[in-house]
Amino acid sequence: MKFGECLENVHSKMPLIHNITNYVTVNDVANVLLACGGSPIMADESEEVEDITSICGGLNINIGTLNRHTIPAMFKAGKKANELGHPVLLDPVGAGASSLRTDTAKQLLEDIHFSVIRGNISEIKTLAAGSGSTRGVDADVADAVTEENLTEAIDFVKNFAKATGSIIAVTGAIDLVSDGEHCYVIRNGKAQMGKITGTGCQLSGLMTAYITANPKHMLEAAAAAVCVMGVAGEIGYAHLQSYEGNATYRNRIIDAIANMDAETLEREANYELY
Amino acid sequence: MKFGECLENVHSKMPLIHNITNYVTVNDVANVLLACGGSPIMADESEEVEDITSICGGLNINIGTLNRHTIPAMFKAGKKANELGHPVLLDPVGAGASSLRTDTAKQLLEDIHFSVIRGNISEIKTLAAGSGSTRGVDADVADAVTEENLTEAIDFVKNFAKATGSIIAVTGAIDLVSDGEHCYVIRNGKAQMGKITGTGCQLSGLMTAYITANPKHMLEAAAAAVCVMGVAGEIGYAHLQSYEGNATYRNRIIDAIANMDAETLEREANYELY
Amino acid sequence: MKFGECLENVHSKMPLIHNITNYVTVNDVANVLLACGGSPIMADESEEVEDITSICGGLNINIGTLNRHTIPAMFKAGKKANELGHPVLLDPVGAGASSLRTDTAKQLLEDIHFSVIRGNISEIKTLAAGSGSTRGVDADVADAVTEENLTEAIDFVKNFAKATGSIIAVTGAIDLVSDGEHCYVIRNGKAQMGKITGTGCQLSGLMTAYITANPKHMLEAAAAAVCVMGVAGEIGYAHLQSYEGNATYRNRIIDAIANMDAETLEREANYELY
Numbered sequence: 001m002k003f004g005e006c007l008e009n010v011h012s013k014m015p016l017i018h019n020i021t022n023y024v025t026v027n028d029v030a031n032v033l034l035a036c037g038g039s040p041i042m043a044d045e046s047e048e049v050e051d052i053t054s055i056c057g058g059l060n061i062n063i064g065t066l067n068r069h070t071i072p073a074m075f076k077a078g079k080k081a082n083e084l085g086h087p088v089l090l091d092p093v094g095a096g097a098s099s100l101r102t103d104t105a106k107q108l109l110e111d112i113h114f115s116v117i118r119g120n121i122s123e124i125k126t127l128a129a130g131s132g133s134t135r136g137v138d139a140d141v142a143d144a145v146t147e148e149n150l151t152e153a154i155d156f157v158k159n160f161a162k163a164t165g166s167i168i169a170v171t172g173a174i175d176l177v178s179d180g181e182h183c184y185v186i187r188n189g190k191a192q193m194g195k196i197t198g199t200g201c202q203l204s205g206l207m208t209a210y211i212t213a214n215p216k217h218m219l220e221a222a223a224a225a226v227c228v229m230g231v232a233g234e235i236g237y238a239h240l241q242s243y244e245g246n247a248t249y250r251n252r253i254i255d256a257i258a259n260m261d262a263e264t265l266e267r268e269a270n271y272e273l274y
Numbered sequence: 275m276k277f278g279e280c281l282e283n284v285h286s287k288m289p290l291i292h293n294i295t296n297y298v299t300v301n302d303v304a305n306v307l308l309a310c311g312g313s314p315i316m317a318d319e320s321e322e323v324e325d326i327t328s329i330c331g332g333l334n335i336n337i338g339t340l341n342r343h344t345i346p347a348m349f350k351a352g353k354k355a356n357e358l359g360h361p362v363l364l365d366p367v368g369a370g371a372s373s374l375r376t377d378t379a380k381q382l383l384e385d386i387h388f389s390v391i392r393g394n395i396s397e398i399k400t401l402a403a404g405s406g407s408t409r410g411v412d413a414d415v416a417d418a419v420t421e422e423n424l425t426e427a428i429d430f431v432k433n434f435a436k437a438t439g440s441i442i443a444v445t446g447a448i449d450l451v452s453d454g455e456h457c458y459v460i461r462n463g464k465a466q467m468g469k470i471t472g473t474g475c476q477l478s479g480l481m482t483a484y485i486t487a488n489p490k491h492m493l494e495a496a497a498a499a500v501c502v503m504g505v506a507g508e509i510g511y512a513h514l515q516s517y518e519g520n521a522t523y524r525n526r527i528i529d530a531i532a533n534m535d536a537e538t539l540e541r542e543a544n545y546e547l548y
Numbered sequence: 549m550k551f552g553e554c555l556e557n558v559h560s561k562m563p564l565i566h567n568i569t570n571y572v573t574v575n576d577v578a579n580v581l582l583a584c585g586g587s588p589i590m591a592d593e594s595e596e597v598e599d600i601t602s603i604c605g606g607l608n609i610n611i612g613t614l615n616r617h618t619i620p621a622m623f624k625a626g627k628k629a630n631e632l633g634h635p636v637l638l639d640p641v642g643a644g645a646s647s648l649r650t651d652t653a654k655q656l657l658e659d660i661h662f663s664v665i666r667g668n669i670s671e672i673k674t675l676a677a678g679s680g681s682t683r684g685v686d687a688d689v690a691d692a693v694t695e696e697n698l699t700e701a702i703d704f705v706k707n708f709a710k711a712t713g714s715i716i717a718v719t720g721a722i723d724l725v726s727d728g729e730h731c732y733v734i735r736n737g738k739a740q741m742g743k744i745t746g747t748g749c750q751l752s753g754l755m756t757a758y759i760t761a762n763p764k765h766m767l768e769a770a771a772a773a774v775c776v777m778g779v780a781g782e783i784g785y786a787h788l789q790s791y792e793g794n795a796t797y798r799n800r801i802i803d804a805i806a807n808m809d810a811e812t813l814e815r816e817a818n819y820e821l822y
Contacts, residue, residue, distance in 0.1 A: 047372075528795035
């Protein structure tokens with residue numbers, strides 16, 4: 001399935017996405033979901049998450065500001081979404097930065113089947129090996145996916161996808177999206193996106209809408225979502241004035257997502273399939 | 275009282291508003307309150323809400339990301355505000371989407387007198403009938419107020435206002451604001467405002483400032499607030515470039531609220547009184 | 549040490565800052581930290597704050613939306629940071645507005661050594677005297693630092709710095725930053741910054757990065773941070789169109805922080821040393 005079709009399915013189906021996410025970037029996640037053609041609901045109280053998940057099409061779990069009251073809500077919502085056959089995405093923000101985050105992410109992986117796990121390379125390595133060197137929520141530079149280590153990185157991502165039965169999306173300067181058999185290698189986006197808080201969280205929200213609207217083509221949908229974010233980062237950057245910086249850029253990227261059409265996405269998506 | 279006078283009273287009195295609101299749109303609510311001439315305080319810890327409400331002029335309760343710890347704070351603050359004779363507004367975000375939200379909203383209506391209840395038609399129907407078909411936080415399309423069902427909608431809103439003793443503000447493509455006797459029918463705003471998260475929450479914050487600064491003319495003040503938001507939506511849209519979308523539009527609307535004066539409001543407000 | 553050197557140290561060291569802050573302005577604080585050259589982590593769950601503080605260089609505690617679950621996290625993180633010799637900043641948002649805020653801020657002062665305490669004059673007076681007249685989170689106008697009461701205000705700030713062993717930063721139309729011996733009097737910024745929610749919180753985040761990157765010159769670093777924010781407020785204002793207001797201005801200020809260099813800071817910083 002073409003990436004443009006994935007986009008058009010989001011526009012036509014307007015998937016309603018349940019987000020249990022952090023309070024740092026939650027507003028941006030909601031606006032990105034609206035921009036891409038989806039619809040957001042945020043709810044993290046245990047007493048209501050099963051109700052909310054039931055009326056939604058997909059679930060996005062993000063551990064960015066984990067607390068003891070929302071952890072049980074993540075498990076309840078995830079199990080309910082699994083029962084209902086809804087796509088579920090995990091964004092293990094900061095896995096490796098604290099025992100609580102690492103342990104919670106690992107327990108989530110044991111109890112819930114995730115359609116997609118999306119993070120930076122340090123977070124994904126932490127989940128894979130228990131030996132990650134995550135320092136904070138930004139990727140450990142020593143662990144970046146580069147042209148030099150690309151083959152090893154692809155193997156790692158494919159193997160972790162096979163082991164978990166989830167699509168694995170590792171994002172950074174080079175993005176990798178694999179279902180264990182195939183791996184998209186994507187080179188869209190701008191380095192300056194790293195100076196905006198929450199572009200990863202935004203992508204996770206967007207990606208949940210894409211896999212929810214394209215349930216039989218989740219690999220392509222997840223890769224398409226990465227390209228949408230990256231292309232929007234390129235378009236948004238092109239409109240920046242010299243006196244503008246990361247705050248205006250944040251808005252320009254969301255604006256570009258709102259204006260993205262299938263033709264632009266197909267033309268600007270820059271990827272190879274391994 | 276003219277809408278322009280309502281606006282000028284907000285500018286001159288700078289009402290301090292206590293907000294117990296959701297973490298998705300809270301920053302926008304604070305910036306809208308500052309933009310319109312008011313001043314915001316956000317506080318949702320039970321131990322301090324009575325202190326905070328006591329130093330404020332009005333209270334805005336929004337159940338958008340309800341949790342078991344802030345629910346008691348809503349009741350305590352609401353009762354205190356009632357004791358002090360402060361205007362209190364309820365925004366029943368997502369009532370109908372979960373039992374927790376529906377039940378909490380209904381219990382709030384029983385225990386606290388609200389000056390104004392503001393929501394979309396699905397949320398208000400849920401409160402009125404226990405039979406709402408709310409799906410998430412966006413209005414059920416089948417339940418929209420349209421030119422075709424306008425007479426019935428006005429009757430419904432007037433009746434619910436009489437039953438509750440509150441001003442009811444139903445917002446959507448056509449907005450209705452009634453105290454049970456009269457009903458403003460307002461046709462300002464742009465459809466694209468629905469692609470921005472939290473324009474409803476923002477309006478609730480703004481409206482609380484308007485009713486607080488105009489305590490003897492709350493119906494006009496509530497209707498004026500709806501017009502301020504709608505006119506700002508029109509002005510903000512006029513400044514958008516072709517490459518801009520919902521993120522920039524969000525800012526333009528708040529900017530337009532900051533620049534709104536009585537003359538512009540009077541000239542651009544588009545309403546009828548039934 | 550020159551203010552420009554302080555800035556360049558932030559750029560080169562990219563300090564990782566742990567923030568326990570309010571949910572109103574948290575996104576802006578994260579984006580300001582990225583803009584200035586630092587890196588943010590937000591974490592407020594007691595179970596993980598010691599882990600998070602340990603991988604960071606500095607800690608920023610802000611009591612803007614205090615709740616009973618994050619209060620213990622503030623004490624744990626603060627003690628851990630003290631043990632590790634990390635700079636710790638306190639932003640006592642709304643101290644004086646409720647007993648909970650006042651009491652918590654005072655207890656934090658007793659149990660934790662703060663490198664810097666930054667607030668408006670009402671909040672700082674509340675901490676100093678127990679007799680503040682804070683009304684909400686905005687400074688009490690009667691208590692503003694003005695040209696008329698400047699000498700008394702400098703004495704007050706110097707004395708409170710001596711009493712606490714902390715650098716005291718009082719921000720408003722005129723900003724004062726003192727270590728008890730010397731006092732910077734800074735006249736940068738624009739009055740319109742007061743119409744944006746969270747410029748104080750943003751400054752606290754930025755200042756924590758500055759003191760963390762300049763641990764042997766904290767007084768200059770704290771004063772430099774105040775000048776960065778003020779100069780950015782002036783630059784951001786210069787780019788505003790007549791139809792723009794506080795929402796766009798918020799972004800322009802963060803943009804200007806992202807583009808700030810040592811030369812601009814040195815040229816535009818407007819201060820005297822007493």
